[in-house]
Amino acid sequence: MLLSPYPTTGERIRITLLWLWCGMVILFLLVPILVPVPLSFNSGAFFIFPLEGISTRWYEVVLGTQRWQAAIGNSLIVAFGTTLIATILGTLTAIALSDEKFPGRRIVMPLLLSPLIVPVVITAVGSYLFYARIGLASTYAGIILAHTALASPFVVVTVGASLTGLDRNLMRAAAISGARPITSFFRVMLPLILPGVLSGAAFAFVTSFDEVVVAQFLASANQRTMPLEMFIGLREKLSPAITAAATLMMALSIVLLVVATVLARRGKQRPRID
Amino acid sequence: MSAFEPTKLDRPRATRDWSAANAGTAKSVAAALRRADLGDRLRSLALAAPLLLLLALSFGIPIVLLLSRAVYDPTIADALPQTSQALVGWNGTGLPDDAAFLALAADLRSNQAKGTAYELAKSLNARLPGARSQVLKTMRQLEAADRPPLEVMKAVPFWSAPGTWPVIESGTHSVTSFYLLSALDLRWNSDGGIERVPPEQAIFLQVFMRTFLVAAAVTLATLILGFPLAYLIASVPKGLAAILIVAVLLPFWTSILVRTAAWTVLLQKFGLVNDLLLWLGVANDRLDLMYSRIGLIIAMTHIQLPFTLLPIYSVMRTIQPSQMKAAYSLGAKPFTAFRRVYLPQVFPGVMAGCLLTFILCLGYYITPALIGGASDQLISNFIASYVNVELNWEMAAALSFILLVFTLALFGIFARILGLDRLKLV
Numbered sequence: 001m002l003l004s005p006y007p008t009t010g011e012r013i014r015i016t017l018l019w020l021w022c023g024m025v026i027l028f029l030l031v032p033i034l035v036p037v038p039l040s041f042n043s044g045a046f047f048i049f050p051l052e053g054i055s056t057r058w059y060e061v062v063l064g065t066q067r068w069q070a071a072i073g074n075s076l077i078v079a080f081g082t083t084l085i086a087t088i089l090g091t092l093t094a095i096a097l098s099d100e101k102f103p104g105r106r107i108v109m110p111l112l113l114s115p116l117i118v119p120v121v122i123t124a125v126g127s128y129l130f131y132a133r134i135g136l137a138s139t140y141a142g143i144i145l146a147h148t149a150l151a152s153p154f155v156v157v158t159v160g161a162s163l164t165g166l167d168r169n170l171m172r173a174a175a176i177s178g179a180r181p182i183t184s185f186f187r188v189m190l191p192l193i194l195p196g197v198l199s200g201a202a203f204a205f206v207t208s209f210d211e212v213v214v215a216q217f218l219a220s221a222n223q224r225t226m227p228l229e230m231f232i233g234l235r236e237k238l239s240p241a242i243t244a245a246a247t248l249m250m251a252l253s254i255v256l257l258v259v260a261t262v263l264a265r266r267g268k269q270r271p272r273i274d
Numbered sequence: 275m276s277a278f279e280p281t282k283l284d285r286p287r288a289t290r291d292w293s294a295a296n297a298g299t300a301k302s303v304a305a306a307l308r309r310a311d312l313g314d315r316l317r318s319l320a321l322a323a324p325l326l327l328l329l330a331l332s333f334g335i336p337i338v339l340l341l342s343r344a345v346y347d348p349t350i351a352d353a354l355p356q357t358s359q360a361l362v363g364w365n366g367t368g369l370p371d372d373a374a375f376l377a378l379a380a381d382l383r384s385n386q387a388k389g390t391a392y393e394l395a396k397s398l399n400a401r402l403p404g405a406r407s408q409v410l411k412t413m414r415q416l417e418a419a420d421r422p423p424l425e426v427m428k429a430v431p432f433w434s435a436p437g438t439w440p441v442i443e444s445g446t447h448s449v450t451s452f453y454l455l456s457a458l459d460l461r462w463n464s465d466g467g468i469e470r471v472p473p474e475q476a477i478f479l480q481v482f483m484r485t486f487l488v489a490a491a492v493t494l495a496t497l498i499l500g501f502p503l504a505y506l507i508a509s510v511p512k513g514l515a516a517i518l519i520v521a522v523l524l525p526f527w528t529s530i531l532v533r534t535a536a537w538t539v540l541l542q543k544f545g546l547v548n549d550l551l552l553w554l555g556v557a558n559d560r561l562d563l564m565y566s567r568i569g570l571i572i573a574m575t576h577i578q579l580p581f582t583l584l585p586i587y588s589v590m591r592t593i594q595p596s597q598m599k600a601a602y603s604l605g606a607k608p609f610t611a612f613r614r615v616y617l618p619q620v621f622p623g624v625m626a627g628c629l630l631t632f633i634l635c636l637g638y639y640i641t642p643a644l645i646g647g648a649s650d651q652l653i654s655n656f657i658a659s660y661v662n663v664e665l666n667w668e669m670a671a672a673l674s675f676i677l678l679v680f681t682l683a684l685f686g687i688f689a690r691i692l693g694l695d696r697l698k699l700v
Contacts, residue, residue: 004602011608022506025499025579026521032536032576033525035546039539089325096321101314108322110689115333117685119637121654122674125661126336129343149333152325210529213639217661227531234535234644243539246532257527 033250040243058244068245071229074140075209078225081144082151082208087201089148090155095189097156098163112156115149120213123149128217138220146214151207155200158264162196195263202260206253341678343671344453349397350445353390354381358446361439366466370439372424378433378442379416379423386413400666401452402441403475408432453672478656478673485652488571489635493582493628495575500583500627508590519587526580534641537573538564541645547572565647573645574638581634582627589623626692633684636677653677 004011040059044052062068096102097109115123127146128137136142166189174184190197212227219228226245233242351358360377364370385391391413399406408430415426427433444452444462455461455468459476463469470476507518525533540546541563551557563569593616601611639654646652651659653673660670 004599014608018502018506022503022518025503026518028499028576029525029579030521031546032540033528033533035540036532036536085328089328093322093325096318099314099318101311102318102322103315108326109694110685112325112329113694114682114685115329117633117681118333118337119639119654119674119677119681121637121639121657122337122340122678123333125657125670125674126340127332128661129667130336130339145328145332149329152329156325206527206529210531212531227529230531230535231640231644234538238538238542242535246535250528250532253529253532254524254527257523261523 036243036246036250039240040247042240042243045240058240059248061241062244062248068226068229068241071224071226074219074223075226077140078143078147078215078223079205079208081140082147083201083205085144086148086151086155086204087197090152090200090204091159091193091197093152094156094159094163097160098166113153116153120150124214124217127214131218137218138223140223143215143218143223143225144208146218147208147211150211150214151204154203154207155197158200158203158260159193159196161264162193162199166192195266199260199263202256202263206256206260210249210253337678340671341675343667344457344675345449345451347397347450347453347668348448349393350442351448353385353394353397354378354442354446356381357442361443361446364439364443366440366443369434374439375424375427375433379427382409382413383416383423386417396665398441398445400668401445402438405432405438405441453668454675456669457672457676481651481653481656482676484650485636488567488574488638488650488652489632491571492574492578492635493632495571496579496582496631497624497628499575500579501586501624504583504587504590507587508593509595522580522583525576526584530577530640533577534573534644537569537576537641538644541569541573564645565650567646567650570642570646570650573641574635577641578631578635582631585626585630586620586623589620589626593619622692626688629684629688629692633681633688636681636684 007015038051041054041056042051043055043057063072093112097105102108123146127142131137131139131142131146136145170188170192171184174188175181179187210227212225212231215223215225215228216231219225224232226249230242230245230249233239233245354377356377357374360374361370364374382391382394385394391410395406395409398409412426412430412433415421415430416423421429432438440462444450452461456471457478459471459479460468461471503518503522507515507522510518542548543560543562543564545563547563548557548560551561563572597615598611601615602608606614636652637654638652639658642650642652642655643658646655654677657670657673657677660666660673
């Protein structure tokens with residue numbers, strides 16, 4: 001595609017330069033996220049190549065010490081809570097928005113997306129101020145609520161995308177066959193949009209699991225999440241345990257988001273009544 | 275809109291109304307359909323209501339509350355009720371009469387008694403640097419009570435200094451523009467006009483400028499790095515393109531914190547970047563890249579690159595290669611064809627990617643906090659430090675207000691010219 005059938009010298013040079021430049025850009029993209037992986041298996045305490053030896057001692061620190069275990073537990077509580085609420089409410093909202101009769105759709109959509117655009121420090125500081133007054137600061141519920149605001153746009157968008165591919169005649173067929181709306185939702189609509197819903201849930205989980213700024217303002221020492229523990233560790237002293245934690249977090253988000261993307265793609269192709 | 279679209283008949287309620295109205299006139303059919311329509315609207319609103327309520331609770335109210343702190347600060351008004359009364363008739367120039375001094379003395383003593391002295395001192399200090407120690411000192415002297423209050427007040431030069439009373443007077447109004455003006459390095463002068471604060475007190479304009487400059491530099495860097503790669507991915511065969519796009523998505527899927535952590539490892543004095551620079555002979559000595567502006571920009575560019583690239587790529591994918599061939603066959607030189615045929619079509623994607631990256635860069639907090647030095651902190655870091663370190667909520671709120679105005683204005687432009695659909699990234 002790039003080269004014409006009879007390339008001139010100028011064209012060859014341009015294409016070679018393009019490939020060289022893009023090769024460098026790809027190295028720039030990939031090397032930084034890959035570097036912590038070998039370092040996390042280093043048996044020494046320094047970040048210098050070549051490695052002193054291979055060991056899993058830093059993973060034992062992250063998975064074995066009480067401080068990190070508590071952080072992982074907190075992260076899981078918050079992320080599962082967020083995923084549950086964001087997925088249910090986000091799916092309902094996406095269904096409502098897919099109805100062209102929904103009043104004020106043009107206003108609601110930008111409002112729903114605004115948590116992704118508003119600088120997260122403003123969201124965090126505002127939640128801290130408000131939750132301190134109503135007794136939600138330093139509680140799991142507070143962090144989950146704030147994370148739900150950040151995570152639900154992803155659910156609304158992915159479920160919305162799978163709804164645009166949904167053939168409404170299927171719902172009409174269910175209604176004509178005598179199904180009540182709730183039955184036709186669970187028996188017809190939900191199975192069809194399930195890939196989109198699961199994809200949104202995976203996005204919501206990762207959003208919450210990776211979030212650190214809101215957690216920093218809302219969590220007390222008892223609710224420190226894994227990213228927060230990493231952030232504090234990075235501020236104090238750079239320990240190789242952080243590279244192990246980073247590798248684990250990276251692996252988890254990549255696996256979940258690969259699944260989410262595959263599901264989202266599949267969610268768009270669906271059976272139709274012709 | 276036709277009243278007899280099949281879609282109106284699909285719901286049980288509509289069909290029921292339909293059969294009931296069948297015996298009546300066409301008018302009642304229309305009325306029944308309108309009723310059914312209203313029911314549909316209400317039902318879809320009810321489906322969306324839980325999330326909208328939750329967002330109001332966890333996002334809307336917190337932000338409104340925070341922003342209100344920027345303009346509403348009743349601390350001084352609450353602490354100085356008698357002084358507020360005494361200053362009602364004051365014309366704002368020179369010193370107020372002795373009654374105001376006495377009222378202030380009484381207010382200071384009652385604050386001392388109520389235990390709110392420190393709060394008042396802090397609040398006055400935010401508007402009038404140095405006020406804290408003067409307030410606390412005066413309170414101690416009033417407490418001693420060996421002289422009449424008026425004499426004590428007149429003996430402390432601070433209370434007769436030219437700038438003091440206008441600040442107290444403005445503090446007795448709960449709604450204030452003081453913090454918003456301060457966030458832009460402005461203040462009211464004694465003539466009732468707005469002026470710039472003296473250069474030694476000005477900090478925020480510089481921070482806003484720095485934030486914009488870093489955001490612009492990162493946006494430009496991501497465009498220069500991302501545009502050719504997007505072009506390549508859009509031009510190569512499908513299988514290769516899929517591999518290349520994974521190379522873009524892998525870092526995109528990794529959290530900002532993890533990527534910032536990776537860069538703190540790479541940018542160390544004995545880290546990989548310095549190794550590479552030495553090996554290439556670019557630098558003769560190991561550079562201090564951590565806690566520097568250049569380190570910050572490199573890390574932010576890495577994080578933002580997919581945000582710029584993906585919208586550009588999604589537009590490039592839709593452009594037919596035959597158009598460029600047509601341009602060549604009509605005699606256009608490669609550069610002319612690129613400039614006049616390709617670029618105008620890619621432009622919306624470039625705008626979307628760059629605008630998105632610029633907007634997101636304005637709110638960066640984690641990366642400057644971990645990689646930037648003291649002089650590379652962006653506006654978000656100042657907001658956080660006003661909350662965490664200075665405990666000055668009003669100033670944090672005012673800075674948030676201004677940052678939010680810029681962000682939403684740019685978001686508005688984005689939504690207006692490009693449409694929200696371009697926010698979809700994958």
